[in-house]
Amino acid sequence: MRQSALSLLLVLCLGLVWGLKTTAALAQNAPAPGPAQLDLSKYDLPANFEQLPPQEKILIIVRQEAEKGNPAAMLEMGNYYEQGRVVRRDFTEALEWYLKAAKKDLPAAYYNVGMSYLVGQGDAPNVSKALDNLRLASLRGFPAADFQLAIFYFRGLHVKANVPEALKYLNKAADAGLVVAINEKGVIEYNGLWNQKVNKTSAFNNFAKAAEAGYGEAMRNLGVCYLNGEGQTKNNVQALKWFSLARDVGFKPQEMDQVATTLKLELNPSEIAQADVEAKAWLEAARSKAQAINYAQTVGQANAAANAPQPAKAAEPPKAAPKPAAKPKPKGRR
Numbered sequence: 001m002r003q004s005a006l007s008l009l010l011v012l013c014l015g016l017v018w019g020l021k022t023t024a025a026l027a028q029n030a031p032a033p034g035p036a037q038l039d040l041s042k043y044d045l046p047a048n049f050e051q052l053p054p055q056e057k058i059l060i061i062v063r064q065e066a067e068k069g070n071p072a073a074m075l076e077m078g079n080y081y082e083q084g085r086v087v088r089r090d091f092t093e094a095l096e097w098y099l100k101a102a103k104k105d106l107p108a109a110y111y112n113v114g115m116s117y118l119v120g121q122g123d124a125p126n127v128s129k130a131l132d133n134l135r136l137a138s139l140r141g142f143p144a145a146d147f148q149l150a151i152f153y154f155r156g157l158h159v160k161a162n163v164p165e166a167l168k169y170l171n172k173a174a175d176a177g178l179v180v181a182i183n184e185k186g187v188i189e190y191n192g193l194w195n196q197k198v199n200k201t202s203a204f205n206n207f208a209k210a211a212e213a214g215y216g217e218a219m220r221n222l223g224v225c226y227l228n229g230e231g232q233t234k235n236n237v238q239a240l241k242w243f244s245l246a247r248d249v250g251f252k253p254q255e256m257d258q259v260a261t262t263l264k265l266e267l268n269p270s271e272i273a274q275a276d277v278e279a280k281a282w283l284e285a286a287r288s289k290a291q292a293i294n295y296a297q298t299v300g301q302a303n304a305a306a307n308a309p310q311p312a313k314a315a316e317p318p319k320a321a322p323k324p325a326a327k328p329k330p331k332g333r334r
Contacts, residue, residue, distance in 0.1 A: 059086045066097065071104030078112060082121075095122030102133065110137035111145045118158075127158050138169070146173035147181045154194065163194045174206075183210040183218040190221070190230075204231025211242060214286060216251025219243075227263070236267055240275035245282060 040049075043064050049057060059080060065073035078097035081090045095116045101109035114133030117126040131152075137145035146169045152159050153166035170188075173181035186206030192198040204225045210218030223242035226235045240263050247256035264272055 055086050066100075069104075071101045071106045071109070074098075074101035074104065075106055075109050075112070078109075082112075091116070091122040093122075102136075105140070107137050107140035107142040107145075110134070110140065111142050111148075114145065115148075131158060138172075141176070143173040143176040143178040143181065146170070146176070147178055147184075150181070150184075166194070167196075177213075179210045179213045179215040179218065182206050182213075183215055183221065186210070186218070186221060190225075200225070200231035202231070211245075214249060216246050216249045219246035219249065220251055220256065223259075236263060237271050237275045237278075239263060240267065240272065241279045241282075244275065244279045248279070248283060 038061070040061075043061055045060065046052075049060070052060075062073045062076050062080075066077045074097050078094045078101065079085070080087050080094075081097065082094035083089070095113070098109050098112040098116060102113050110133045114130045114137060116122050116130075117133065118130035119125065134145045134148055138149060150166045150169035150173065151157065153162045153169065155161065170181055170184060174185050183206065186203040188194060188196050189199040189206065190203035204222070207218045207222040207225060211222040219242045223239045223246065225231050226239035226242065228234065240260055243256050243260045243263065247253045247260070267275075
């Protein structure tokens with residue numbers, strides 16, 4: 001099943017990729033002041049409003065904004081129903097809200113409508129409607145739609161296979177900062193997939209960019225490059241650091257533990273300690289960033305309901321999107 005379209009941010013410290021949820025689209029453009037500055041007199045609030053949990057308070061405000069025609073709030077209502085947050089899960093209701101938001105020309109809403117029709121969530125599957133809405137999202141600068149369309153054209157899914165068209169969409173998504181697209185560019189360059197030239201230096205740079213953004217698979221791929229001296233000078237300390245981080249953010253922990261254990265046999269204690277210190281420093285910095293993101297998201301939910309900012313341009317990848325089969329692996333380290 002796909003991820004919904006709202007939170008366009010990564011929880012780096014946990015290595016979790018939040019789905020494309022509308023509230024994050026709101027949060028990224030929300031002003032800095034906190035929810036206290038929201039004018040609650042505009043809303044019909046229950047007598048016990050102050051005693052309600054924060055998420056229930058936000059739901060009340062978002063629902064009323066959605067009913068007034070606020071497109072960002074409509075998208076968030078769809079997200080509530082799709083995920084079953086605070087309300088009972090209801091895919092039909094979710095799709096209805098996404099369709100309302102799409103009528104307001106909201107890019108993330110087109111994406112959600114497209115993915116709903118693609119998997120038959122909230123209505124019968126309809127590939128034609130799915131492609132139409134994904135293309136509308138792409139035309140309006142929604143990178144997850146570009147990535148999804150790239151996969152379709154690479155694989156010949158629902159469309160005729162077309163590698164140049166696939167690469168166009170993939171590059172567009174990567175240029176917009178979509179980490180899964182950046183990593184996939186690296187995979188293609190590393191392996192020479194889709195009849196593309198092998199370019200280990202460019203692959204390394206793409207893996208590094210996606211790894212620094214907290215994408216676990218890219219962390220593993222970056223470790224592979226350091227381990228084999230591909231695209232960069234061989235550096236086992238850096239390889240161990242990135243394999244450890246990939247494990248810590250939840251990417252194939254057993255595989256990463258196995259590779260790290262073998263690699264440690266080639267390092268002295270001071271080198272192992274250095275890799276550990278650098279990995280912990282990276283995680284600590286990521287935790288601090290994640291805390292700031294979480295605060296911004298909470299602030300954004302309240303403020304955005306009233307201010308209806310435009311959706312963010314960055315997005316996380318669609319759930320369960322297929323990837324190129326070949327992946328770089330440590331040579332002789334299994």
